[in-house]
Amino acid sequence: MIKSLNERGKDVLSPVLGRYFTEFEVSSGKGCYLYGRDGKKYLDFASGIGVTSTGHCHPEVVNAIKKQAEELIHTCIGIAFYEPPVILGEKLQELLPSKNYSFFFNQSGSEAIEASIKLAKYITGKPHIIAFKGGFHGRSLGALSLTTSKDKYREGYTPLLEETSVSFPYPRCYRCPWNKDPDSCNTYCIDAFEKFIEPVSSKTAGIMIEPVLGEGGYVPAPEIFMRKLRRICDDKKILLILDEVQSGTGRTGKWFAFEHYNIEPDILAIAKGIASGMPLGVCAAKKELMAKWTPGAHGGTYGSNPVSTVAGIATLEVLKKHIHNVQESGSYALDVLRNNLKEHRFTGDIRGIGLMIAVEFVKDKDSREPYQDLVRTVMNECLSRGLVIISCGIEDNVIRIIPPLTIEKKELERGLDIFLAVLNENS
Ligand SMILES: Cc1ncc(COP(=O)(O)O)c(C=O)c1O
Known part of the structure; x- marks a missing residue:
């Protein structure tokens, strides 16, 4: 039986590092995509925690x-x-x-x-x-x-x-x-x-x-x-x-x-x-x-x-060559999220500036009690559908959307579609 990298890593890597996902393994990346060792292609809305601003392995x-x-x-x-x-x-x-x-x-x-x-x-x-x-x-x-x-x-x-x-x-x-x-x-x-x-x-x-x-x-x-x-x-x-x-x-x-x-x-x-x-x-x-x-x-x-x-x-x-698009892409994503999530029971605040966007989850819109479990579910379900998206927040109840700054509209739309579909199933 082939061991997962997580299993092999237990023997040689310190356990101290916190992880968003335990069984997600990749072999390469190109542009907005990561390529999994499972043969799947993943749209990356996490950018290695805001790092791969030009996408993965930009040729220049x-x-x-x-x-x-x-x-x-x-x-x-x-x-x-x-x-x-x-x-x-x-x-x-x-x-x-x-x-x-x-x-x-x-x-x-x-x-x-x-x-x-x-x-x-x-x-x-x-x-x-x-x-x-x-x-x-x-x-x-x-x-x-x-x-x-x-x-x-x-x-x-x-x-x-x-x-x-x-x-x-x-x-x-x-x-x-x-x-x-x-x-x-x-x-x-x-x-x-x-x-x-x-x-x-x-x-x-x-x-x-x-x-x-x-x-x-x-x-x-x-x-x-x-x-x-x-x-x-x-x-x-x-x-x-x-x-x-x-x-x-x-x-x-x-x-x-x-x-x-x-x-x-x-x-x-x-x-x-x-x-x-x-x-x-x-x-x-x-x-x-x-x-x-x-x-x-x-x-x-x-x-x-x-x-x-x-x-x-x-x-x-x-x-x-791309910075002039960032505000426009960010405003577009914010509009899509705000329009589609207006009636969603668990989205408390949707905010952002450029391509630094957040959706904050609450159990109840009046009490604003943070809804951490839903964030975990959303991250895992998005991943299983080929979208990498990660959380943040003092209360651990925020999903952050940070795609590469070079992202094209069709990829942004595709990622937002997956995210919204997952949220609709968890409303
Ligand atoms: C605002 C801010 N400052 C500092 C750091 C630390 O950076 P690094 O992880 O590269 O040491 C981070 C990392 O997430 C950060 O977001």
Whole structure:
């Protein structure tokens, strides 16, 4: 009897990794599709958790990786300069509104967050970093100190960084932490935040926030909240650190979600969709801030890796041809979902920005009690019909729709059809 990879993996792989599916095995991927070891073709609406922004194995990205792998895989940027990270920096600089940023490249979102925390503390000389309850910023110990989307991520690891605070709730209008009505609250949340920060502001190096809450449930922060947060940071001389690991690199229809708010960060963390699946994280900061980070104060063996950075360059080139479609595709998907799920008993909130879309499931529309079991059923039934779709949410009751940004309308329609058919059977 042939053992499944799950069975074989039990002997050699750590059990620590949480899994969305246990028996889903793939052998390859192309465009919007994953090809299963069972011979089936799966439409991928998960994109490796928001990573394969150009789809699987985009030929331009693959060619860039192949070519670079034949020339130079590693020598450490601390030993010798090579061109790809410099080109990637130049390209990113062009994309950012004020063109006034420079970059530290590493391997992951968590490392981009670590670098952001260290940079903020180092250059301000202040100890505290404030983040929002419900946020996800990664799992390395510094990043974990700011991660609160689920208790289990932190259990067993305390004490974490002492000089952080994550007690102020993320402003989620559908589940307003203060039970206010978003239509009449008059920005209660940001006024409350201003009072919260006052006593610690002189010790606070930076405030970190995901402009669109990711693992916490795909919730865009209210516009006025982000604008006033920027103003508070300016007034109190605190650095605004935006975590765009999930919302960045075109996912929301703009290169970065902060552009929707007409603000700019002091420090910006990027990863996931930037390199189509090659490990690449970026800590971006205003040049005058980066200039205060003295040589040797941070570093790493693999940072600025030639293969990862060429994948980043190729990814940006591909996305330049598709980014204008992202908002349109996202609005189309949102309309389809809202129109078809109006009467569905268990869909509480349907929201999204670009191709970062969420359907939140509730047992009852009045009580809004989260319906986690249904999310699990929907994920499994979609998978059995050839659609990969995954969950998120502080309450674990949200399905997120994050297809590749290169997706064509017919594939988007096909995936939505499968999702809606599964929901109709579970209404
Ligand atoms: C907003 C955000 N920040 C940080 C991270 C951590 O990134 P990584 O898993 O690459 O370390 C994630 C990962 O999901 C994320 O969504």
